[in-house]
Amino acid sequence: MEIIHISYPLSKTESGEGNKQLSMAIGHFDGVHRGHQDVIARAVTAGKERGLTPAVLTFSPHPKEVLGHGQHYFSCLTPPRVKMEQFAKLGVEIVYIMKFDREFAALPPKSFVDCVLEPLGARHAVVGFDFTFGSKGAGKAETLMELCSPSITVNIVEPFHLENQKVSSTRVREALGQGDLEVVNMLLGRPYEVCGVVVHGDKRGRTIGFPTANLELDGSYVQPRLGVYAITARVDGEQYGGVLNFGMKPTFNAGEIKPVMEAHLFDFSREIYDQSMSIQFRHFIRAERKFSSAAELIAQIALDRDTAEAWLDQHLQ
Structure with a gap:
């Protein structure tokens, strides 16, 4: 699996011609829990079906850390090394790690599509139902679908439920704090x-x-x-x-x-x-x-x- 660190604006090499055409899962994916695995697996499956290279676009550090929305995000459920191991197990072939800073955070939603996804070679994107992007989170999953059409198709994945409850990183963190390892490990799938x-x-x-x-x-x-x-x-x-x-x-x-x-x-x-x-x-x-x-x-x-x-x-x- 190839791991590529990038930052905005993309360099000529990163946005140059000849990039592979990608089926790309997009998100931070802290924990790579069962819900995240579902999103990534769909990108991998779509890549195989459409002849696209399965890829992930993720962000470092966590957006909430940069924007100051929660001190607990200075700690992580899966450090970068573990996260990469999980991506590889799911069949991902390329991982782009975007440096998340205030310049990138201020990017308008349309520029995210035109100046990041298009140049990287995304032809299919998979995101969770609660995905947000662009300045002040102005872009939602539905916004991404609208802005990407017709050059990039978008699959919005509904919440992943186990035992009638939504799987989320917040729920994993809460269960860890309670010592409920059975719930933690069920949500993570490991x-x-x-x-x-x-x-x-x-x-x-x-x-x-x-x-x-x-x-x-x-x-x-x-x-x-x-x-x-x-x-x-x-x-x-x-x-x-x-x-x-x-x-x-x-x-x-x-x-x-x-x-x-x-x-x-x-x-x-x-x-x-x-x-x-x-x-x-x-x-x-x-x-x-x-x-x-x-x-x-x-x-x-x-x-x-x-x-x-x-x-x-x-x-x-």
């Missing part, structure tokens, strides 16, 4: 995942019989609810089951500190400091709480480990 590097911690885990890997995240992810989770982790291409605590470690710490992700992997004893690791959140076990003694904490960790093992054994066979 486990919620974070990635990072294993760093040195206080090494207290090994002194109480539960050595942990402390993960320093490689991006600004949406934080799940503080607490204990059944997880899987990937290290050096191998998957391991485990139990993870995401929290402030209130039994040992006092004062204002940032939450830490500590993963205890089952049947694992290697040193992996400075190595990459990804965590897939599978099931929320309990909220974080403070214990009266280290002995009480150790007993609870043993129960959490058993709970995680039992859940993983039952659900990941």
